[in-house]
Every structure is written in structure tokens, then in C-alpha cells.
Amino acid sequence: MSAPAPKNLPRHASHRYHTVLVAVGAFLFLIGAASLAQVFLLGVESPFLLGIGPVFAWLGALLGVLAGVGLRIGARIPIVNTSFDLINRGRLAEAEGYLDIAEQGRPHPLVVSVAAVQRGLIAMRRGDLPAAIAHIDRAIATPLGLFYRAQTRMQIVNARAIRAFLRAASGEREGARADIEAVRESPDALPQSLGRIALAESILLERSGDREALREHLVTHHELLFDSTDRRERAIVRAFQRMLEATATSVYRKGAKRDEGSEEPPLADWIAAVVPEAAPFVEASGARPDRTAELPEPEATDDAKKAVSAARKAAEKAAPVKQAPKPGRVVLLWAVLIIFSLVLWQALASAPASGRGAPPSGLSEAAPTLMSAFPALFLVVLVGLFARNLLENRRHTKALLRGLNLVGQGKFDEGAEVLEGLTKIRLDLNAAQAHLALATLAEQRTDLTKALEHCDRGLARLSRYAMRISASDILLPDLVSERAFLLAAMDRHAEASAELASLPPAYPYKSRALFRVRLLSLVRQGDLQGAADLVARAGLDLPLSSRDEMLVDTVRAATSPETAGAGEIPRLKRELRTYAPLRRWMETFAPGALTALERTSEETPLEAVKDEDTRAEEEALAEEEAVRAGARGVVLAS
Numbered sequence: 001m002s003a004p005a006p007k008n009l010p011r012h013a014s015h016r017y018h019t020v021l022v023a024v025g026a027f028l029f030l031i032g033a034a035s036l037a038q039v040f041l042l043g044v045e046s047p048f049l050l051g052i053g054p055v056f057a058w059l060g061a062l063l064g065v066l067a068g069v070g071l072r073i074g075a076r077i078p079i080v081n082t083s084f085d086l087i088n089r090g091r092l093a094e095a096e097g098y099l100d101i102a103e104q105g106r107p108h109p110l111v112v113s114v115a116a117v118q119r120g121l122i123a124m125r126r127g128d129l130p131a132a133i134a135h136i137d138r139a140i141a142t143p144l145g146l147f148y149r150a151q152t153r154m155q156i157v158n159a160r161a162i163r164a165f166l167r168a169a170s171g172e173r174e175g176a177r178a179d180i181e182a183v184r185e186s187p188d189a190l191p192q193s194l195g196r197i198a199l200a201e202s203i204l205l206e207r208s209g210d211r212e213a214l215r216e217h218l219v220t221h222h223e224l225l226f227d228s229t230d231r232r233e234r235a236i237v238r239a240f241q242r243m244l245e246a247t248a249t250s251v252y253r254k255g256a257k258r259d260e261g262s263e264e265p266p267l268a269d270w271i272a273a274v275v276p277e278a279a280p281f282v283e284a285s286g287a288r289p290d291r292t293a294e295l296p297e298p299e300a301t302d303d304a305k306k307a308v309s310a311a312r313k314a315a316e317k318a319a320p321v322k323q324a325p326k327p328g329r330v331v332l333l334w335a336v337l338i339i340f341s342l343v344l345w346q347a348l349a350s351a352p353a354s355g356r357g358a359p360p361s362g363l364s365e366a367a368p369t370l371m372s373a374f375p376a377l378f379l380v381v382l383v384g385l386f387a388r389n390l391l392e393n394r395r396h397t398k399a400l401l402r403g404l405n406l407v408g409q410g411k412f413d414e415g416a417e418v419l420e421g422l423t424k425i426r427l428d429l430n431a432a433q434a435h436l437a438l439a440t441l442a443e444q445r446t447d448l449t450k451a452l453e454h455c456d457r458g459l460a461r462l463s464r465y466a467m468r469i470s471a472s473d474i475l476l477p478d479l480v481s482e483r484a485f486l487l488a489a490m491d492r493h494a495e496a497s498a499e500l501a502s503l504p505p506a507y508p509y510k511s512r513a514l515f516r517v518r519l520l521s522l523v524r525q526g527d528l529q530g531a532a533d534l535v536a537r538a539g540l541d542l543p544l545s546s547r548d549e550m551l552v553d554t555v556r557a558a559t560s561p562e563t564a565g566a567g568e569i570p571r572l573k574r575e576l577r578t579y580a581p582l583r584r585w586m587e588t589f590a591p592g593a594l595t596a597l598e599r600t601s602e603e604t605p606l607e608a609v610k611d612e613d614t615r616a617e618e619e620a621l622a623e624e625e626a627v628r629a630g631a632r633g634v635v636l637a638s
Contacts, residue, residue: 009082009101010505012074013472017465018067025063032057059382069108069147076102076111077473078506083118085508088541089292092122092263109145113155116142120162125264125541127273129170136163150188150397157186161193161200165233168200169274171207176200187398191408195228202240203275215244223410226546234546235267238571239278293537295514297501304498315456316463389427396422396430404437416441423457429470432461436479439486444547444581446588448486455483477503481513488520489589496521512542519548523555523590531593532559547585550575551593554586558596569600 035053038044083098099115107115116139123132139159144152164179180197183189198221205214218225218241225237265273272279400422406415419441422434435458442451458479462471484499496517503510515538522531535556544552553572557564576583576594586594 010078012077013504014070014074014469017469018070018074021063021067021070025060025065025067027060028056028063029060032060066147073108073110073148076107080111080114080118081473081506081508083115085511087118087121087125088509088543089511090125090263090541092125095122108148109142110148110152110155113139113142113152113159117155117159117162120159120166124162124166124274125270127265127270129166129274133163133166133170136166150394154188154190157183157188158190158193160186161189161196164197164200165203168203173204173207176204187401189405190401191224191228191404194405194408195224196233198224199229199233199236202237206240206243206277211244214240218244221409224408228408230543231541231549232267232270234549235282236271236275236278239271239275239281242281242567243278292511292515292542295511295518295534295537298497298514298518300498300501301494304494307492307495308498308502311456312459312463315460319457319460393427393430396425396427400430400433400437403434407437407441412441412445423454428461428464428467429475432458432467432471432475432479434458435461436475436482439479439482443482443486444585446584448489448588452483452486452490455479455486459483472504473506474508477507477513478509481507481509481517484513484517485520488517488524491524493521493525509543512544515542516544516548519551519555520589523551523593526592528555528559528593528596531555547582547589550582550586551590554590554593554597558593558600561600569597572597 032053032055035049035056039046039050039053079098079102083095083102086092086095086098095118099118102111102115116135120132120135120139123129123135136159140156140163142152142156160179161183164176164183167173167176167179180200183193183197186193198217201221202214202217202225205217218237226234229237264270268279268282271282399418403415403418403422406412406418408415416438419434419438423431423438425431435454439451439454439458442448442454459476462468462476462479468476480499480502484496487493487496487499500514500517503513507513515534519531519534522528522534532555535552538552550572553564553568557569557572561569576586576597583594
């Protein structure tokens, strides 16, 4: 049962822009209608009015329709963004209340698909696979509509990836295979979608009984399975890994007792319902809550605000790429040309003849034709510019997805090359998205200076008003939150807090941003107990990366080892020993937490093992993974 959602929802950042656009469209339409009225109702013989009337009327109507669609979608985007954040925090009934509001009336197909996907995720979180599949089926069947088709297509591809996982978990092998192939062949698939179909394939391989193929699959798709999935999905992958490593002894731990106020089963019980064959190999701890409590709002000092503002201005001045001309300037230029043409027409129409009875000059004869053709020329140029930008955007979006997916598959250098090329293009949104991806990659590679530079350059590409409102839902706050995380890693905690304070209330990943930046700040300031208290308030499903998850688990294990599962501490130490990039990230971002983990148990220090058999097994696994990962350029610790 859904809980009621509050009515005081924030307006979308584009509300004012689209409202002004409605007024401009109405004004242009009235000019066009008045021009046509003078010709057809008042009998004014004016080729110019006859030409400009339909153009202005059509242009005004088009602007009105586009603005109306923007207002229609913009009114619901903050609702579904907020509901997504609530889902990640485990507040499922409250999220359903928001979705009830979003689906009232006749929402745009994009909103319909997003809401259906979120309802599917809620049902999946509750372990109700048939209900989840029903919601996802509805999302996939959503018509594309006339506007926002590309965004709706991406949502449908995302839904098919989720359905591939659900079908694989439900035993629908053929249906899962069909969804896997559809997502793999789609040009609109994001890394998270590829990660989910890789997980679906893992389930199918395990159920086929081909353990060797499963082992190879887990190694080949390591980056997708760990960097492009959520915590619950990674728990299934780790369970499969332990399944392959296990001998006669099971490491199964019973799920924690469900909290009275919880809306979903504990992790072990959820996996038992979704992928029961993996349940005996799940390391579950009763210390993690199922929902995320309210996180403290960041405070911004005046000095920190000034530092952030100065960094923005410096980045804008240093931006090397010439941006596209502002739309206002283009409109003003056309207005000047139209006025000039109107004045010229009036001058020609009122000019005296060269002599009594003399024939009109050639220019006078051509003037009506030129004036009537000018509006048509204006329309052709306008449509041409729009088509050019549309085709250019599609080409760059395709390249962006290719770069993101290369990085997601572990082909970091190839992906970085594609993304670097996109940072130099004319279109600001695509360039800013490339900068965000490169910032995340640089963070993963522990190059903090380069990561911060990409954040600044990405924000500089979004400095214009039109770009800011277009990117206000996810891209802009993603850049801000990533920059805050990097500032925290550089011990510039006041500036990090100031960045977080600027995040919009309906940012779908706001809880994640607040949590990971606050956690890192506490760890770097040496307050591990404060970090542990923060971890104790965070639920299972904040969409953290595998690196953030390692930091969370390390803090909990180092401060309260008794709350970790029986095999949790050995698992953390083994991952840090066998996967060099992860250990390097921890050494750079959270050396204090890493040191605390090393000291957790003298019997199992990071560079030692419990016994020779375990040591031999781990070395064999590491060697096997190194052989298979060599082709992908993954460096393993020696």
C-alpha cells in the first residue's frame, strides 16, 4: 500500500523558461494571425504580410506546443526523481505515493515508462518477481511519443535489462535470452543495462550447471558486474564466486531478523527468494538497516561559497572551446533582419516613379517577390539549423554511449580516447557528459587533480542558463556531487559541504551524494566511529559504486568486526589483496580506514592468510583471474 506524498513539491528548473516560451509563442502566433487578418479580412495587398503571417503563426504554434510539453513533463520530473531517491533509501511505500501523483491524468510517455520501471524496482525489492515483471512489461510497451523519444528509448532499454534479470531469476530462460540479446544489440544501452544482462547471464550459466563457463564469465565481465550494478546485485555475484570456491563447507548465514518497520526482506532472504541457489553462499550481516535514515543537511560557510564561486568563474574563463551562439542572440539577429526587410519594403513601396508614365524599376518589380520569399527563407534556415543540431546531437550521443560502455567493460584507454574527443565538440551537454565520465574514470584511477579539472570543465560547459536548466535533473548535480567528493578527498571539507548545499532537493541521487561525501570527510578527518555511525544509518540500496561499498564495509568491519559476517573480513582483505586498482583507490582516498582494517585481527593481517590451504586457493584464483583478465588490461596485485 502506498503512502500519501506531500504536495509541496519543487518546481522544475525549466518551469520559468517554458512559461516564457509559451508567452513568446503566443506573441508570434498573434503577429502571424494579425498579418493574415489584414490580408484576408481587411483586403491589404501586401506580399510581405502574406509571407510573414503563416511563418509567424506556425513558429508561434510550434513554440507553444514545445513549451507545453516541457511544462507537462517538467511538472512530474521532480516527483519521479524524488521517488527514485526514496526507493534507494528503502522507503518504498512513500515512493509509491509519489508515483501515484506522477501517474495522475495523462502523463507523457517518458514519465509513464520511468514510473513503471520504478514500480518494477519496488516489487523486485520486495521479492515479488511476477509483479515486477508485470510493471516492467508495461514500461517496455510504452509508446515513444512525438517528443523526448531518445530518452524514452533509453528507459525502455533499461527496462529490458531489468526484465532480463527478472526472467533469468524466474526460470524463463528463453525470454531472458531474448532480452539479453536485445539490450546487447541496442545502441541506447548504458553500462548499467550491460551490467544487468551480464548478471542475468550469470544466473543462466549457473542453472545450466556449467561452472567453468560461469567462472570465466565472472572474470571476463568483472568490471560490468561490480562497477555497473547495485549492492544487492553485487551480493549475488559474490555469492556465485563463493559457490565456485566452496568445498564441502558452506558459509551460509541465515538472514537477519526483519525489522518491524521494514518494507522489504533482509538481503539474505531477498536473495533466497530471487536467486535461491545463491542464498547458501551469501555473507549477510544483521548490522545493515533496510532503509536509510535522514542524512544531515550540509552547511555552507561564506568563505566556502566564495571559493566555489571563484572556481566556477576560473573554469569558465579557461574553457578553450568556443560555445554555440546563444539562442537569444540568434533570435535578435533575425528580428533585426526582419525589421530591416520591412523598412526596405515600405521604402520601395512608397518610392516615386522615375518619371510620369515611366515603367517601374527592376528592383521595384522584384521587391514584392523578395519580401514574400524572405519569411520562407527564414523558415528554411531555422529548420535547417534545427536539423543540423539534431543530427549532430544524435551522432555525439552515440559516441558518448560507446565511450561509456567501453569504460564499463574495462577498456579504459579506448573509452577515454572516445570521451576526450567529445570534450572538444560544440554541443555543451554532450561535452559536459563526457567530462563527467572522464572525471569518474580519473577518480577510479586515483588522479584527483585530473578528476577535479574535468568536473570544473564540465560545469563550465553548463554555465549558460539554457544549459543549466537542461542539465538540472541529473548531469549538473552529478558534476557538483562528484566535485564535492573530490574536494573531500583533498581535505577541502568546507568547500565540499558548500557544493552539496547547492544540490537541488529533487536530485534523484541526493542521498547517495550526501552519504558518500560525508562518509569520506569523516574518514579522512580520523573520525572512524563517526563514520561507522553514519554507515549504521545507511540502507542496503543506496546506488554506491563498488569502491564506495568497499569503504562502507571497511569502516564497519574495522570499527565493529563483531557485526560483520563470518567471512566478511577475510573477503575484504582478499579483494584488497588480489585487485590492485581497488587497493590503490583505498590507499588514496581512505588510508586511515585501510590501516584500521589491517589491524582488525592479527591472525588475518592483509598480507597474511589463515592457513596454507586458503593461501593456495586464493593464489590459484588470483592467477586464473590474471590470465583471463590480461586481455582486458586489468592489473592485479602481486
